[in-house]
Amino acid sequence: MSKDHKIGAGLRHQHFPHLIEKPQTNANWFEVISENFMNTEGYPLEVLLSMREDYPISLHGVSLNIAGTSEVDKNYLKKLKNLIDKVSPFNVSDHLCWTGLEKNNLHNLLPFPYSEESLNHIVSRIQFVQDYLGRPLILENLSAYLGVRDCKYSEAEFINELAKRSGSKILLDINNIYVNAKNQNFDPYHYFEVINPEYISEIHLAGFTDMGEFLFDTHSCPVFPEVWKLYEYFLTIKNDIPTLIEWDENIPEFDVLDSEVKKAVKLWENSCD
Amino acid sequence: MISLREFQERFIHSVQGRGNTILDYIAPGGKLTREDSISVYSSDYYARLQDALGENYEAVWAVVGDEEFYSLGQKYIRSHPSTLKDLTSYGNKFHDFLSKLEISKDYPFLVELAKFETEFWSVFHSKRESYIVNWQNYLEHFSGLSFNFSNNFKIFSWDYQVYGVFECRSTGFGDISLDIEKPQSVMLYKKGKNNIVQEISQKSFSIIKCLMDGECLEQIIENTEIEIDESDIQTTFSLLQQSESFFPREKE
Numbered sequence: 001m002s003k004d005h006k007i008g009a010g011l012r013h014q015h016f017p018h019l020i021e022k023p024q025t026n027a028n029w030f031e032v033i034s035e036n037f038m039n040t041e042g043y044p045l046e047v048l049l050s051m052r053e054d055y056p057i058s059l060h061g062v063s064l065n066i067a068g069t070s071e072v073d074k075n076y077l078k079k080l081k082n083l084i085d086k087v088s089p090f091n092v093s094d095h096l097c098w099t100g101l102e103k104n105n106l107h108n109l110l111p112f113p114y115s116e117e118s119l120n121h122i123v124s125r126i127q128f129v130q131d132y133l134g135r136p137l138i139l140e141n142l143s144a145y146l147g148v149r150d151c152k153y154s155e156a157e158f159i160n161e162l163a164k165r166s167g168s169k170i171l172l173d174i175n176n177i178y179v180n181a182k183n184q185n186f187d188p189y190h191y192f193e194v195i196n197p198e199y200i201s202e203i204h205l206a207g208f209t210d211m212g213e214f215l216f217d218t219h220s221c222p223v224f225p226e227v228w229k230l231y232e233y234f235l236t237i238k239n240d241i242p243t244l245i246e247w248d249e250n251i252p253e254f255d256v257l258d259s260e261v262k263k264a265v266k267l268w269e270n271s272c273d
Numbered sequence: 274m275i276s277l278r279e280f281q282e283r284f285i286h287s288v289q290g291r292g293n294t295i296l297d298y299i300a301p302g303g304k305l306t307r308e309d310s311i312s313v314y315s316s317d318y319y320a321r322l323q324d325a326l327g328e329n330y331e332a333v334w335a336v337v338g339d340e341e342f343y344s345l346g347q348k349y350i351r352s353h354p355s356t357l358k359d360l361t362s363y364g365n366k367f368h369d370f371l372s373k374l375e376i377s378k379d380y381p382f383l384v385e386l387a388k389f390e391t392e393f394w395s396v397f398h399s400k401r402e403s404y405i406v407n408w409q410n411y412l413e414h415f416s417g418l419s420f421n422f423s424n425n426f427k428i429f430s431w432d433y434q435v436y437g438v439f440e441c442r443s444t445g446f447g448d449i450s451l452d453i454e455k456p457q458s459v460m461l462y463k464k465g466k467n468n469i470v471q472e473i474s475q476k477s478f479s480i481i482k483c484l485m486d487g488e489c490l491e492q493i494i495e496n497t498e499i500e501i502d503e504s505d506i507q508t509t510f511s512l513l514q515q516s517e518s519f520f521p522r523e524k525e
Binding site (some may be wrong): 035036038039040041042043044046063067068069073076098100101102103104105106107108110112113115117118121144145146147148149150180182183184211212213214215216 | 274280281285302304313355358401
């Protein structure tokens with residue numbers, strides 16, 4: 001198997017005891033949830049810094065609230081910058097969503113209207129954050145269980161426009177595209193025709209749960225064959241983008257996650273032939 | 274279309290069951306109705322905060338049982354919406370909340386147990402601090418010394434076996450014979466990456482409390498409210514030295 005790939009794995013605390021022993025892995029980099037390390041100086045951070053000695057790390061946040069209409073939380077940004085200084089990540093990302101208002105954080109990645117007002121609002125917030133952090137922000141397309149009516153833009157159009165106006169980059173979660181395509185009845189391959197690959201800095205792959213009436217983005221199982229097919233198709237468009245396997249619920253032994261990494265590496269190798 | 278701000282306010286109200294005024298502006302996903310699609314977010318919100326409480330107050334959960342803990346959690350979540358960015362410290366007013374409920378009379382140690390859990394996780398997430406002191410250099414004036422303590426060092430004294438209960442949080446209480454109604458004092462500190470909880474005598478607790486309040490040994494011995502002898506002092510300082518969590522205020 002080629003060692004030159006850019007496939008990584010989500011680093012979760014359940015795997016700390018295994019990974020702290022520094023075993024061989026298929027993953028060439030690891031990603032952590034930023035907030036899990038912003039308020040600790042204890043063991044979790046020690047493990048992360050130890051992993052950083054051997055692997056590139058990316059930081060992926062869930063609470064930036066970039067589409068929120070409450071004031072940008074400068075205390076949060078300060079803590080994020082502090083973590084960036086400690087870890088020197090190659091990517092710093094969050095989600096294109098809002099998470100709550102001043103006195104209510106819903107701790108979820110929430111949809112919003114893809115309107116001109118939202119675009120202007122988010123562009124100005126991204127620029128503020130990028131100026132503060134001194135680096136481009138990477139934003140992930142979210143999974144949603146509802147759409148907003150009467151939007152000016154489709155999601156892919158909105159994301160392109162946002163990246164163009166703000167200088168931010170895109171984290172393309174292919175599982176989310178599939179989940180949304182099924183939930184909101186669109187062709188996932190059409191998404192790839194619209195999204196500008198030049199803006200994409202990272203890919204995510206994960207598993208969902210079929211709830212019967214809708215698909216739920218749970219990250220609780222292996223990547224589905226339909227999502228692997230979409231990834232394979234995307235590799236024909238661009239195959240040099242760091243790609244991550246995420247697993248956040250019902251977390252298995254590391255070997256299971258690592259075998260998912262191996263599958264992604266195989267597909268990438270095939271795309272190079 | 275309403276403004277982004279209004280959309281978000283309506284969305285939150287709907288998720289928190291304060292009026293489903295967002296419905297006219299959304300298109301449901303999958304085979305869901307609009308109400309159901311909001312319910313997906315609503316259920317997720319309450320489940321996420323309940324999970325966080327469960328992780329942070331595992332011992333309280335073990336004591337009161339699944340059904341009661343769920344009920345307490347849902348009441349707490351509704352009266353304490355989260356303003357945090359991450360949930361590792363969600364529930365830091367849980368002990369206050371419990372103290373106002375009848376259940377704290379059924380389990381008179383419950384409030385102290387919740388407080389201890391808050392402190393335990395706070396110490397876990399704190400930075401390592403270790404003070405290696407050459408005590409030989411201080412022997413001559415030892416009784417006049419006052420000390421600084423690490424922020425990771427905490428002491429507790431209870432009328433009940435609170436730490437005993439805490440220790441049973443993941444195993445349950447089935448096979449354990451625990452005399453809950455017996456006073457207990459402990460010190461909590463961090464050594465290396467681990468939290469250490471050490472049971473101490475009530476006298477050691479009193480000595481350490483005075484030291485933490487800035488008193489020197491001389492003052493403690495003169496304090497007629499605390500009856501201590503030489504062996505109490507030796508035991509206490511031996512425990513403190515093992516903790517590597519304190520050091521003399523004066524420079525070496």
